[in-house]
Amino acid sequence: MSEIKIALDAGHGLHTMGRRCMEEFDPAQTREWQLNNRIMDKLEEELEAYDCRVLRVDDTTGAQDTGLSVRVMQANRWGANLYLSMHHNGGIGGKSGGGTVVYHDCTTEKGRRLADRLYEQIVAKTQLVGNRSSKVVQRAYYVLANTKMRAYLVENGFMDSAADTPVIITEAHADKTVHGILDWLKQDCGLTAKPEAGGGGADRPEEPDTDPGDLAVGTEVVVNGTIYGTGSGKGKGIPKVGALMYVTGYAGDRYAFCWGVSKTPGGARQGWARAEDLQVVPDKDESQIDGITSSYREWPAICIEPETNVRICPGVDKDILAAWPKLGRGNEVDVIGEGPAPNGKLWYRVRIAGVHKGWVYSGYLKRR
Numbered sequence: 001m002s003e004i005k006i007a008l009d010a011g012h013g014l015h016t017m018g019r020r021c022m023e024e025f026d027p028a029q030t031r032e033w034q035l036n037n038r039i040m041d042k043l044e045e046e047l048e049a050y051d052c053r054v055l056r057v058d059d060t061t062g063a064q065d066t067g068l069s070v071r072v073m074q075a076n077r078w079g080a081n082l083y084l085s086m087h088h089n090g091g092i093g094g095k096s097g098g099g100t101v102v103y104h105d106c107t108t109e110k111g112r113r114l115a116d117r118l119y120e121q122i123v124a125k126t127q128l129v130g131n132r133s134s135k136v137v138q139r140a141y142y143v144l145a146n147t148k149m150r151a152y153l154v155e156n157g158f159m160d161s162a163a164d165t166p167v168i169i170t171e172a173h174a175d176k177t178v179h180g181i182l183d184w185l186k187q188d189c190g191l192t193a194k195p196e197a198g199g200g201g202a203d204r205p206e207e208p209d210t211d212p213g214d215l216a217v218g219t220e221v222v223v224n225g226t227i228y229g230t231g232s233g234k235g236k237g238i239p240k241v242g243a244l245m246y247v248t249g250y251a252g253d254r255y256a257f258c259w260g261v262s263k264t265p266g267g268a269r270q271g272w273a274r275a276e277d278l279q280v281v282p283d284k285d286e287s288q289i290d291g292i293t294s295s296y297r298e299w300p301a302i303c304i305e306p307e308t309n310v311r312i313c314p315g316v317d318k319d320i321l322a323a324w325p326k327l328g329r330g331n332e333v334d335v336i337g338e339g340p341a342p343n344g345k346l347w348y349r350v351r352i353a354g355v356h357k358g359w360v361y362s363g364y365l366k367r368r
């Protein structure tokens with residue numbers, strides 16, 4: 001099989017009500033999203049060595065519990081051909097049973113067979129067999145029924161089980177689960193190692209010397225492909241595919257230097273992506289990027305300070321917007337968004353002269 005596009009979904013968000021381990025077995029009451037996310041993060045890292053693309057459809061900061069329709073829409077729009085949703089179960093109230101259950105909504109023999117295999121491969125590694133009467137279950141859960149591609153949802157042990165909970169909170173369990181899924185992807189889904197692309201291990205692509213075209217600094221983009229790291233650390237701290245980012249520099253027409261701002265525009269996580277994998281966010285109709293930008297009601301503003309810096313992102317240490325470095329007192333702009341700087345102060349995203357977009361500290365603008 002050629003390159004597989006895998007959508008990874010860590011269920012829920014960090015602050016989702018209720019979804020956590022039972023205190024009796026885990027005094028830290030680890031949140032379900034933390035367990036789900038740990039596995040998906042590890043899987044994502046492992047998959048860097050394979051001939052596939054990965055899209056995370058949850059909020060990888062955990063801050064938001066991304067809606068199920070948004071998760072599904074991102075995967076459908078991206079054209080994933082496999083969707084994996086990770087969860088941990090609850091509902092047995094401290095009893096000792098539990099175990100892993102794989103859900104699917106497959107109508108084909110092949111799809112059902114893959115569900116069986118996914119269960120077998122995970123449990124071969126984790127041994128978390130439990131006492132469920134059916135360990136592979138067909139059910140029209142939202143993400144299973146509404147994704148256009150083959151989709152599986154793993155409930156990887158119970159958060160309120162005397163037997164499961166002490167196991168599922170361990171790093172070892174997460175690692176074993178990841179290796180079970182990897183075995184499944186390789187042995188049952190045809191995933192192959194990435195072809196050796198020369199330089200093996202050198203993360204950062206070489207830099208052709210050409211014009212950035214429409215990927216100038218400050219351009220808002222969504223990355224629909226591989227994001228390369230900037231050094232060692234195997235992808236640590238790199239923005240996730242699918243997040244809204246800003247081009248913060250460029251190295252020619254094939255690569256653009258980006259940093260991610262999926263929910264907090266002041267974030268400072270950096271990575272590199274190929275220009276062909278960058279989708280420029282349209283100026284006029286940002287609501288088209290479902291679930292990534294929320295619609296913001298624009299309002300007219302006037303600058304009340306002289307020599308006000310316009311920056312490419314929120315934060316006093318961020319670069320000045322080359323196309324329009326400063327506003328003067330009395331200059332009129334449109335406020336088209338807002339977000340916090342790393343210090344928590346509110347900044348406004350502005351459109352200047354109808355075209356140029358940058359960020360200005362909120363204290364320097366007033367409604368006109």
Ligand SMILES: [Zn+2]
Nearest residue numbers: 011032087088
């Ligand atoms: Zn769940």
